Every structure is written in structure tokens, then in C-alpha cells.
Amino acid sequence: MIEIITSNYAAAYAAKLSRVEVIAAYPITPQTSISEKLAELVDTGEMDAKYIKVESEHSAMAAVIGASYVGARTFTATSSQGLALMHENLIWAAGVNRPIVMPVAARALSGPWTIWSDHSDVISERDAGWMQFFCENNQETLDMTIMAYKIAEDREIMTPAMVIEDGFILSHTVEAVDMPSQEEVDDFLPPFDPEFKIDFKSEPRRYAGVLAPDWWQEHRYRRMLDMEHSKEKIVEVERDFERRFGRSYGGLVEFYRCDDADVALVIAGAPTGTAKDVVDEMRDRGKKVGLVKLRSFRPFPGEELVKLNDMVSMVGVFDKSYTMGQGGAFFQEIRNALYSPDGVPIKNYIGGLGGRDVTKKNIELIFEDLLSLSKKGKVDRIIDWVALKGGPRRWE
Amino acid sequence: MAKLPLPKEEYLYRGHAACPGCGAPLAMRYTMKALGPRVIMNVPAGCTPVIGGVWPRTAFKFDMMDHAFESTGAVSSGIRAALDAKGIEDATVLGWAGDGGTVDIGLQALSGAVDRGTDFIYVMMDNEAYMNTGIQCSGSTPIGAWTTTTPLGKKCEIILQRKKKIMEMMVANGIVYGATVNVAYPEDFVKRVRKATEYEGPKFIHALSPCAPGWRVDTAKTVEVARLATQTNMFPLYEVQGNEYRLTKTIKERKPVSEYLKTQGRFRRISEDMAIKIQAMVDEEYEELLRKVEQSKG
Numbered sequence: 001m002i003e004i005i006t007s008n009y010a011a012a013y014a015a016k017l018s019r020v021e022v023i024a025a026y027p028i029t030p031q032t033s034i035s036e037k038l039a040e041l042v043d044t045g046e047m048d049a050k051y052i053k054v055e056s057e058h059s060a061m062a063a064v065i066g067a068s069y070v071g072a073r074t075f076t077a078t079s080s081q082g083l084a085l086m087h088e089n090l091i092w093a094a095g096v097n098r099p100i101v102m103p104v105a106a107r108a109l110s111g112p113w114t115i116w117s118d119h120s121d122v123i124s125e126r127d128a129g130w131m132q133f134f135c136e137n138n139q140e141t142l143d144m145t146i147m148a149y150k151i152a153e154d155r156e157i158m159t160p161a162m163v164i165e166d167g168f169i170l171s172h173t174v175e176a177v178d179m180p181s182q183e184e185v186d187d188f189l190p191p192f193d194p195e196f197k198i199d200f201k202s203e204p205r206r207y208a209g210v211l212a213p214d215w216w217q218e219h220r221y222r223r224m225l226d227m228e229h230s231k232e233k234i235v236e237v238e239r240d241f242e243r244r245f246g247r248s249y250g251g252l253v254e255f256y257r258c259d260d261a262d263v264a265l266v267i268a269g270a271p272t273g274t275a276k277d278v279v280d281e282m283r284d285r286g287k288k289v290g291l292v293k294l295r296s297f298r299p300f301p302g303e304e305l306v307k308l309n310d311m312v313s314m315v316g317v318f319d320k321s322y323t324m325g326q327g328g329a330f331f332q333e334i335r336n337a338l339y340s341p342d343g344v345p346i347k348n349y350i351g352g353l354g355g356r357d358v359t360k361k362n363i364e365l366i367f368e369d370l371l372s373l374s375k376k377g378k379v380d381r382i383i384d385w386v387a388l389k390g391g392p393r394r395w396e
Numbered sequence: 397m398a399k400l401p402l403p404k405e406e407y408l409y410r411g412h413a414a415c416p417g418c419g420a421p422l423a424m425r426y427t428m429k430a431l432g433p434r435v436i437m438n439v440p441a442g443c444t445p446v447i448g449g450v451w452p453r454t455a456f457k458f459d460m461m462d463h464a465f466e467s468t469g470a471v472s473s474g475i476r477a478a479l480d481a482k483g484i485e486d487a488t489v490l491g492w493a494g495d496g497g498t499v500d501i502g503l504q505a506l507s508g509a510v511d512r513g514t515d516f517i518y519v520m521m522d523n524e525a526y527m528n529t530g531i532q533c534s535g536s537t538p539i540g541a542w543t544t545t546t547p548l549g550k551k552c553e554i555i556l557q558r559k560k561k562i563m564e565m566m567v568a569n570g571i572v573y574g575a576t577v578n579v580a581y582p583e584d585f586v587k588r589v590r591k592a593t594e595y596e597g598p599k600f601i602h603a604l605s606p607c608a609p610g611w612r613v614d615t616a617k618t619v620e621v622a623r624l625a626t627q628t629n630m631f632p633l634y635e636v637q638g639n640e641y642r643l644t645k646t647i648k649e650r651k652p653v654s655e656y657l658k659t660q661g662r663f664r665r666i667s668e669d670m671a672i673k674i675q676a677m678v679d680e681e682y683e684e685l686l687r688k689v690e691q692s693k694g
């Protein structure tokens with residue numbers, strides 16, 4: 001059934017369709033309407049879940065960690081400062097294998113105050129041990145949230161997942177979303193059944209106790225294997241999803257019109273849709289440009305991205321965040337993955353910070369820059385800020 | 397008064413890692429004797445995770461989870477919600493935190509859990525300082541006590557604060573039942589915790605539990621010193637149902653506070669003037685408690 005809804009509502013309906021049992025909710029812009037919609041669904045009885053009104057995001061994450069130990073499928077959502085406040089418990093959740101799924105309406109971190117979109121909040125949590133999936137549109141938010149439970153709860157993975165929707169740009173924009181039926185989702189997503197849980201049926205256990213130095217390193221190694229293993233699982237779950245629902249997104253990364261491209265731009269989240277339009281238009285004009293949609297940042301798809309070395313002569317990376325003194329996070333990691341003595345030149349474009357529009361014109365100019373650099377065979381400025389007031393003329 | 401026979405079951409294995417003379421294993425034994433095995437205990441940073449020992453061993457014979465310092469109230473709410481979702485009705489959710497994890501860093505989550513009406517028992521294991529990190533002042537450190545962050549040098553004004561009145565805060569917050577207990581009175585301890593199970597909603601147990609190294613007392617004197625706290629009215633034992641107060645231990649011959657203070661090295665450097673002030677403060681607070689008890693009768 002087609003519904004015209006925001007990405008926030010898509011996330012809320014995905015929680016309902018996933019038969020979430022415990023929800024912890026705290027308001028923060030622009031996530032709030034997820035929590036509001038869920039309150040309404042629980043209140044009207046459309047959804048059978050326990051709704052915990054917590055007093056902070058830190059407590060929201062703590063509450064779902066506790067609930068998860070009792071074997072409940074859990075859900076919470078956040079943004080920006082809230083995600084930052086959760087930081088300590090994000091690491092706990094991942095460290096103790098709690099497969100919590102959490103949409104993040106990505107928003108810049110303040111101060112000064114900003115409520116608008118970029119990726120600096122989720123990038124700040126790239127080392128929290130969570131899987132991080134970037135969504136292009138509202139349909140993907142819904143589909144990815146449901147898929148995320150199946151991936152996260154796999155007994156060989158047991159890793160929490162952030163489903164990232166660009167704040168306001170997706171969270172508050174209505175789009176047509178194909179809503180699967182409850183029966184279809186039930187058939188796809190089995191109930192949460194972890195190997196270890198507190199149900200008073202087995203001997204009592206202590207969960208998440210003290211690990212001394214003679215085991216901590218092995219614990220981290222095991223978490224590393226879980227994250228690595230999730231790569232196959234993400235692809236496998238998406239294939240299964242495609243077979244049942246007829247929609248797919250390309251696994252860890254989607255290569256869009258890259259086969260015969262001269263240059264390619266790597267991009268994630270909401271700007272992807274805009275960039276695909278630009279690629280189509282430039283292709284019509286005979287410009288051989290391609291797009292790489294980074295769907296999964298954690299796990300990081302290095303093996304997939306390294307293919308770019310043989311596909312194109314110049315790679316651009318667009319970041320909606322900036323790491324002080326280092327360029328965007330996507331850029332740093334992709335450059336690492338692609339590096340070899342005869343690897344392809346790579347350039348970073350920073351834009352869309354704090355809610356600044358990423359326009360078709362911006363992206364077209366990025367492609368033009370890449371095409372002209374590819375003729376020269378080398379990069380001039382490694383990091384360029386897009387459409388910066390007072391910046392280079394070509395961004396005007 | 398007839399003594400309550402304590403249940404024989406033990407839920408703490410031998411070989412736990414508490415310091416000699418620690419009050420906490422006593423508090424935990426009494427609490428578990430009162431609650432029985434269908435308990436999910438959750439514990440933040442503090443001495444208790446250490447007392448339980450390091451993986452793969454555990455000293456605890458009940459389901460228990462460790463979590464971040466500030467989170468006891470919130471984790472408790474989450475566990476209760478999941479038990480409700482799973483239809484498990486006869487399990488007790490037990491939040492167990494130290495005084496720092498309760499009156500300071502964990503206060504927000506505790507207040508939230510009480511506000512939400514979470515059906516759980518919260519035990520604050522009060523050893524009156526951050527003992528696990530090595531004796532630093534907490535919001536529950538009594539006036540005049542030496543700690544490593546209240547060194548009692550020339551400028552001793554930094555320790556001139558009273559213990560936070562956590563029970564009053566919890567009563568105002570909306571607990572259905574509250575009680576102060578003391579490891580020196582095991583029967584009363586078990587009775588109060590058991591009574592807490594009779595109520596649905598948030599219950600708060602404030603347990604006094606000496607720390608021998610932190611209080612600077614002989615490891616053999618833990619119970620003796622703890623008992624003096626109640627005998628001098630430094631730590632009176634009472635319970636609150638809704639907002640009705642009742643003394644659960646009447647001290648016939650109250651001992652002077654100085655007798656309590658002199659048992660502990662942590663009070664060694666306070667002046668006579670200060671001791672008199674503390675006595676006056678204790679008297680004033682006890683009078684206030686008695687007024688509440690009287691009002692409750694009326």
C-alpha cells in the first residue's frame with residue numbers, strides 16, 4: 001500500500017512492522033515526530049509495545065540496553081546533541097552485543113546552536129561499534145530499518161545499527177512510500193531470539209561484568225569479527241528482501257552508472273538522489289560521470305570501494321561533515337582504502353554543513369571539477385569547501 | 397521483639413572480591429535473602445562490579461547486569477518494560493548502586509524511574525564516599541569527614557556540607573515505599589526489603605554500609621561502627637509509606653555523636669567545636685524526623 005509520509009513516519013511504521021516490544025522515547029529535533037507517532041500507535045492499540053518516557057537520551061539508550069537483556073526487541077531514535085549525550089551508552093550497547101536498531105535524523109552538532117542537517121553527529125560516533133546505514137529516501141528508511149533488525153539480531157553478529165536519515169531533508173519531507181503488510185514483514189523478520197537472555201529458564205548469569213586484561217583484547221577481536229561478518233549478512237539480507245518485496249539498494253555500496261565513467265563521486269544520504277539526477281543529465285550531454293552511493297559506513301566497504309581504482313581516473317568524495325585538520329571522514333577512510341602507489345587520484349568536497357542546501361548546481365560543478373582534474377591527471381587542492389561564501393569563484 | 401529468622405539461602409558464592417570488613421556483601425546477602433532468586437539486579441560502576449569478581453567467574457548467584465554509571469534508574473525501567481512485554485510477572489527488578497551512583501551522577505535517571513512509576517526496588521548502598529575510586533567525597537559524605545578530595549587541611553570549608561537528603565528527595569519524587577536500613581541490623585534489613593516487595597511502583601532502600609579503608613576503621617569493627625551510627629541518631633532507621641513516616645528502630649538510650657565520630661579515622665581531625673555543631677545538626681534532623689512521625693500518627 002502506498003502511503004504519503006515523512007521519513008520519520010517511515011521509521012515509526014518500520015518499528016511497528018518489526019513488532020518492536022520496548023520503545024524508549026525522548027524528544028529532540030528533528031527526530032521528535034518518530035517518538036510522537038509511536039506514542040500514538042501504542043496509545044490507539046495499533047501497536048503492542050511498552051513505551052518508556054525517559055528523561056534523557058543517555059537514559060533512552062540505557063533503558064533499551066536493559067530491555068534487550070530480557071530478550072525484547074527494542075527501539076529508540078535520536079539526533080545530534082541527543083546522540084552525543086548517548087555516546088557512553090552507545091559504546092556499552094555495542095560492547096555488550098545488544099542488537100538495538102535506532103534511526104538517527106542526522107543533524108549538525110552545536111554550538112553555536114544549529115538544528116539543521118549534516119552528518120557530524122553520526123560521524124562522531126563512527127567508533128562506537130554500531131553499524132551505520134545511510135538512507136537516500138523515505139522508502140529506504142522504512143526498508144532499511146526492517147532489514148537492520150534482521151542483520152543486527154543475527155546470532156553471529158549481535159551488533160546495534162543506526163539507520164541514518166538526513167534531518168529535515170528526509171525526516172520532514174513527505175514522499176510516496178510503499179508500505180509492506182504485517183504478514184509480509186512477519187514472514188521476513190522472525191521474532192528476536194538471542195542465545196543469551198534473562199528468562200529464568202537457565203542458570204543465573206552475570207552480563208557485562210568485568211573483563212581483565214587477559215581477555216579484553218580477545219573481546220575486541222571478537223567484536224571486530226562480528227562487524228566484518230556483517231558485510232556478508234547485509235548483502236544476503238538485502239537479496240532476501242529484494243526477492244520478497246521487489247526493492248533493492250545495492251548492498252554496501254551502490255555503483256550508479258560507473259561502468260564506463262571517467263570520474264566518480266562518492267556520496268551518502270539524502271544528497272544521493274539529487275546527485276543521481278545530475279549524473280543522468282550530464283550523461284545526456286555526453287559527460288561520462290558516475291556515482292557511488294555509500295550505504296554502509298560501518299561496516300566500512302573497503303573491498304567494494306577499491307574497485308574504483310580500476311574503474312575511473314579520478315574520484316571525488318562528498319562529505320557532509322568535517323573533521324578538524326583532516327578533511328571529511330568518508331574521504332579519509334576512502335582514501336585509505338584506495339591507496340596504492342598507482343591508485344587513482346582522489347579529492348574531497350565538503351558541503352551541506354549545518355543545513356546548507358546541496359544543489360544540483362553544486363554537484364554539477366563538482367563533476368566538472370573532477371573531469372577537468374582527470375585531464376590533468378592530478379589533484380590541485382585536496383580538500384575543497386563547496387559553495388563557501390568568499391570561496392573559489394567556481395562554486396558561485 | 398521476636399527476632400525474624402533469616403532465610404538460610406545464600407546468593408553470594410564464597411570467594412567474592414570485597415575488601416575485608418566490607419559492609420556491601422552483608423547488604424547484598426540480606427537483600428537477596430529477602431528477595432529470593434527471581435531477581436534481575438542491575439549495577440553501575442562502583443565497588444559491586446569488583447566484588448563480583450572478573451570474568452569468567454562471578455560471585456553472584458542471581459541474574460545480574462553491569463552498566464554505565466548514570467544509568468541504574470533507566471536500565472531498571474527498561475528491564476521492567478521488557479518483563480511486562482514478555483509477561484514475566486513474578487520477577488523483582490533490583491537497581492543497586494552506591495551513594496555516588498545515586499545521589500550524584502545517577503540522580504537524574506533515578507528520578508526519572510520514580511517519575512515513570514517503574515515497579516522496582518532501588519537499593520542505595522551508602523558507604524558515604526566514592527570508595528571504589530579511592531575515597532573521594534560524594535554528595536552523601538557526612539559533614540566533617542576526611543576524604544581524598546576533602547583533605548581537612550587549613551581551609552576545611554570544602555567539607556562543610558551535609559549529606560544530601562536523598563530519602564526526602566525520593567519521597568517528594570513519589571516513591572511508594574522507602575526505608576533506611578543498616579547492615580548492623582540484619583533482621584530489620586530483611587524485613588524492610590521484604591516489605592518493599594509488597595508494594596507496586598518505585599521503592600527506595602537507603603542502606604548504610606561502612607567501608608573499613610575509607611572510614612579508617614578496624615576491619616573487625618564494621619558492624620559495631622554501623623550500629624553506633626543508628627544508636628547516635630546519625631543514621632536513624634525509619635520507613636515511609638507514601639508520605640507517612642514510622643520509626644523502625646527506637647533507641648532507648650541515645651549515645652552522643654562524639655562516640656560515633658571517635659571510632660573512625662576519617663573524623664580524626666575535626667575540632668571540638670565542629671563535633672558540637674555536628675551533634676546539634678543531628679539533634680535537629682532527628683527532631684524533624686520525629687515531627688514527621690508524629691504528624692503521620694495524627
